[in-house]
Amino acid sequence: MIELKYSLVIEATEEPDFFGFYSPELTGFSGIGNSVEDCLYKAKWGMREHVALLKEQGLTVPAPNSNPQVVIQNEKKLAV
Numbered sequence: 001m002i003e004l005k006y007s008l009v010i011e012a013t014e015e016p017d018f019f020g021f022y023s024p025e026l027t028g029f030s031g032i033g034n035s036v037e038d039c040l041y042k043a044k045w046g047m048r049e050h051v052a053l054l055k056e057q058g059l060t061v062p063a064p065n066s067n068p069q070v071v072i073q074n075e076k077k078l079a080v
Contacts, residue, residue: 005064010039011075
């Protein structure tokens with residue numbers, strides 16, 4: 001069972017132990033981890049902290065997703 005309140009995108013980089021992650025549903029939420037499992041763990045607790053900060057600052061908090069998805073993909077290269 002996915003223990004996240006929002007969907008999560010995890011992006012693999014060229015480095016085997018460096019992953020970035022973000023939630024397309026939770027504006028401003030992102031982070032990094034050393035593995036997919038590390039990203040999932042950090043996202044679970046980080047999302048809770050992020051939502052608490054949004055509430056504390058009086059900002060809008062999106063409704064939790066009843067069916068969050070986790071997408072694991074290669075990082076998207078930015079065009080230069």
